[in-house]
Amino acid sequence: xxxxxxxxxxxxxxxxxxxxxxxxxxxxLFNVAQEGIMLLGASxxxxxxxxxxxxxxxxxxxxxxxxxxxxxxxxxxxxxxxNQFVIGLAIFFFCVGLASLLYKVIIGVTLVPPLISTxxxxxxxxxxxxxxxxxxxxxxxxxVYFAIxxxxxxxxxxxxxxxxxxxxxxxENPKAADSLGVNTTRMRYVTxxxxxxxxxxxxxxxxxxxxxxxxxxxxxxxxxxxxALTFFGGWSPxxxxxxxxxxxxxxxxxxxVQVGGRGxxxxxxxxxxxxxxxxxxxxxxxxxRVPAFLGQNYDREKRYQ
Amino acid sequence: MNQQLVFERQVKPFFVGGxxxxxxxxxxxxxxxxxxxxxxxxxxxxxxxxxxxxILGTSFRTPNGFVQTLLKFVPLLLQALAFTVPLAAxxxxxxxxxxxxxxxxxxxxxxxxxxxxxxxxxxxxxxxxGVGLGAFWGLIPGWLLYRYRVNEILSTVLxxxxxxxxxxxxxxxxxxDSAAGHPxxxxxxxxxxxxxxxxxxxxxxxxxxxxxxxxxxxxxxSRTVGGYELIATGANPRAAQVFGIDGRKxxxxxxxxxxxxAGLSGSIEIAGVQHRLIEGMQSNYLLLGxxxxxxxxxxxxxxPFVAFFIAVLEVGAxxxxxxxxxxxxxxxxxxxxxxxxVLLSDVIRRR
Numbered sequence: 001x002x003x004x005x006x007x008x009x010x011x012x013x014x015x016x017x018x019x020x021x022x023x024x025x026x027x028x029l030f031n032v033a034q035e036g037i038m039l040l041g042a043s044x045x046x047x048x049x050x051x052x053x054x055x056x057x058x059x060x061x062x063x064x065x066x067x068x069x070x071x072x073x074x075x076x077x078x079x080x081x082x083n084q085f086v087i088g089l090a091i092f093f094f095c096v097g098l099a100s101l102l103y104k105v106i107i108g109v110t111l112v113p114p115l116i117s118t119x120x121x122x123x124x125x126x127x128x129x130x131x132x133x134x135x136x137x138x139x140x141x142x143x144v145y146f147a148i149x150x151x152x153x154x155x156x157x158x159x160x161x162x163x164x165x166x167x168x169x170x171x172e173n174p175k176a177a178d179s180l181g182v183n184t185t186r187m188r189y190v191t192x193x194x195x196x197x198x199x200x201x202x203x204x205x206x207x208x209x210x211x212x213x214x215x216x217x218x219x220x221x222x223x224x225x226x227x228a229l230t231f232f233g234g235w236s237p238x239x240x241x242x243x244x245x246x247x248x249x250x251x252x253x254x255x256x257v258q259v260g261g262r263g264x265x266x267x268x269x270x271x272x273x274x275x276x277x278x279x280x281x282x283x284x285x286x287x288x289r290v291p292a293f294l295g296q297n298y299d300r301e302k303r304y305q
Numbered sequence: 306m307n308q309q310l311v312f313e314r315q316v317k318p319f320f321v322g323g324x325x326x327x328x329x330x331x332x333x334x335x336x337x338x339x340x341x342x343x344x345x346x347x348x349x350x351x352x353x354x355x356x357x358x359x360i361l362g363t364s365f366r367t368p369n370g371f372v373q374t375l376l377k378f379v380p381l382l383l384q385a386l387a388f389t390v391p392l393a394a395x396x397x398x399x400x401x402x403x404x405x406x407x408x409x410x411x412x413x414x415x416x417x418x419x420x421x422x423x424x425x426x427x428x429x430x431x432x433x434x435g436v437g438l439g440a441f442w443g444l445i446p447g448w449l450l451y452r453y454r455v456n457e458i459l460s461t462v463l464x465x466x467x468x469x470x471x472x473x474x475x476x477x478x479x480x481x482d483s484a485a486g487h488p489x490x491x492x493x494x495x496x497x498x499x500x501x502x503x504x505x506x507x508x509x510x511x512x513x514x515x516x517x518x519x520x521x522x523x524x525x526x527s528r529t530v531g532g533y534e535l536i537a538t539g540a541n542p543r544a545a546q547v548f549g550i551d552g553r554k555x556x557x558x559x560x561x562x563x564x565x566x567a568g569l570s571g572s573i574e575i576a577g578v579q580h581r582l583i584e585g586m587q588s589n590y591l592l593l594g595x596x597x598x599x600x601x602x603x604x605x606x607x608x609p610f611v612a613f614f615i616a617v618l619e620v621g622a623x624x625x626x627x628x629x630x631x632x633x634x635x636x637x638x639x640x641x642x643x644x645x646x647v648l649l650s651d652v653i654r655r656r
Contacts, residue, residue: 032458076648080649080652081652082648082651082652085397085458086599086648087648089397089399089595089599090599090641090644090645090648093592093595093596093637093640093641093644094638094641094645096592096637097634097637097638097640097641098638100632100634100637101632101634101635101637101638104632104634105349105632220466221462221463221465221466224459224462224463225463227456227458227459228459228463231456231459265474265478267470267471267473267474267477267478268470268474270470271466271467271470271471273466274463274464274466274467275467277459277463278445278449278455278460278463278464281449281453281455281456281459281460282449282453282455283453285453285454285455285456286453286454
């Protein structure tokens with residue numbers, strides 16, 4: 001039971017970063033800066049929470065800088081028509097550098113890491129008293145609930161509303177969408193900004209729930225794994241949510257077996273999430289439905305096959 | 306046409322007009338990013354002029370500073386090429402540090418296991434083991450791309466994390482040096498170490514190897530059929546396919562070659578600098594290598610010059626951190642800004 005509860009706790013960064021990636025990708029904008037934006041979110045979120053003593057301010061600041069990173073991505077790719085991967089990598093560097101710079105300038109080098117209090121579990125009235133399931137699903141911090149609600153809301157938005165249909169059309173065939181009066185540029189800006197916000201929130205979750213402090217290596221590839229998760233989930237919000245259970249499950253498993261110590265060197269257990277992802281990718285990439293225009297910039301005056 | 310005319314019409318414009326036009330955006334980008342960084346530094350309350358002098362001057366003031374710069378330059382150059390070679394085929398190799406680490410593991414393993422061999426045999430084996438394992442680490446994403454169409458950005462980057470654990474395992478369980486406080490292996494045999502060009506400050510022969518490889522890569526990409534096919538694939542995969550170029554196979558080969566280059570940087574670090582496997586030896590060469598490759602816009606002739614410039618910045622940054630207490634991460638922002646401004650200069654020219 002504790003395993004299931006930990007898995008639910010650990011899905012949040014994957015779900016948030018994965019949905020953020022998916023949202024941009026559905027308009028054709030492939031963000032590859034997750035790892036950097038998450039680290040910046042972790043740094044800013046931690047510093048904001050530490051300096052003001054209020055986690056909410058930390059979260060708000062992290063979400064803000066994430067939005068700015070998304071805005072930068074959208075501006076350079078959608079308005080200036082620069083290569084999405086190149087700009088994504090540039091933003092990734094910038095965020096990695098800025099995250100550690102901010103921490104060093106504000107906190108400096110300390111022997112004992114400064115701590116913030118982590119987010120408490122909030123029992124949902126009524127539901128938390130269901131035997132077994134209540135403890136697993138309904139005594140969690142509020143971001144777990146947010147991740148669940150967000151996934152459901154995105155599913156509803158993408159597949160049940162006109163806006164969602166328009167949004168998806170931009171990623172599949174922007175020329176057709178454009179000719180029908182969909183504002184492709186605005187759509188890309190909005191999804192990039194919201195996507196960046198979600199990624200930064202995913203990053204802020206790490207110090208606020210796991211560690212209580214910031215370290216330069218705390219994201220540990222979760223940003224890159226979120227891209228893998230998005231492909232794994234076929235760029236659909238509901239499948240990304242269930243895929244996150246798998247990613248979080250492996251993460252928790254590797255950690256718990258390591259603590260348990262069964263004779264296998266722990267380093268090989270820590271490889272597990274990455275190796276499992278590579279294995280899964282071998283099958284996911286053949287089947288996965290990928291937005292047809294993913295990674296390309298749309299230019300009204302250009303011809304597309 | 307007499308030679309005078311050829312010179313006037315073709316050679317002179319290339320060097321006078323062309324070279325200036327090529328270099329000008331870089332110069333402007335560097336000035337602009339240093340200015341932006343100066344604002345940052347001033348805002349933090351540090352002495353801006355002193356910071357600039359330290360960042361740009363440390364490499365040239367003392368022999369030690371210059372050798373430090375050359376030692377940084379070697380892995381940066383190779384890491385950048387490990388990125389630009391696959392980039393020519395339109396593939397992003399973000400796995401340079403993993404390939405470097407497994408290369409270093411291979412070099413260390415040979416240097417420890419075959420320690421009784423004479424130097425003329427052992428040294429080439431140490432270097433080749435690194436190249437070979439690096440190439441293998443590039444083959445995995447290459448094959449996953451070729452066979453299963455797995456996105457190479459993902460597979461290369463995920464293998465980095467696997468290699469970190471592999472290094473930790475080998476440095477703590479297999480050949481651990483129990484005297485070191487940090488995961489480190491015992492040293493490789495002296496016969497497996499690169500000879501020194503200068504004894505004090507120590508400069509090993511790795512730089513000659515790296516420059517020769519860089520020249521080879523430049524000739525390969527700009528003067529051979531294989532290199533041409535590589536670039537054609539990256540520029541327009543459909544057109545290349547129409548002309549009978551197997552783009553998928555070339556992408557696979559490009560990733561293997563990239564892995565071999567990064568693996569070589571690992572063996573040079575082991576055989577030339579560290580002489581043992583140390584956790585964290587990959588430093589942040591991967592990110593810097595990608596920045597160099599992107600600033601050079603994938604041009605393999607420009608890569609060594611950009612790599613040298615970044616090495617100067619990096620050596621200056623650590624000096625700045627030591628003497629002026631300005632965080633070394635500052636220089637990372639400078640590098641990211643240089644990249645941004647260089648990229649922007651393309652947009653401006655297009656308009």
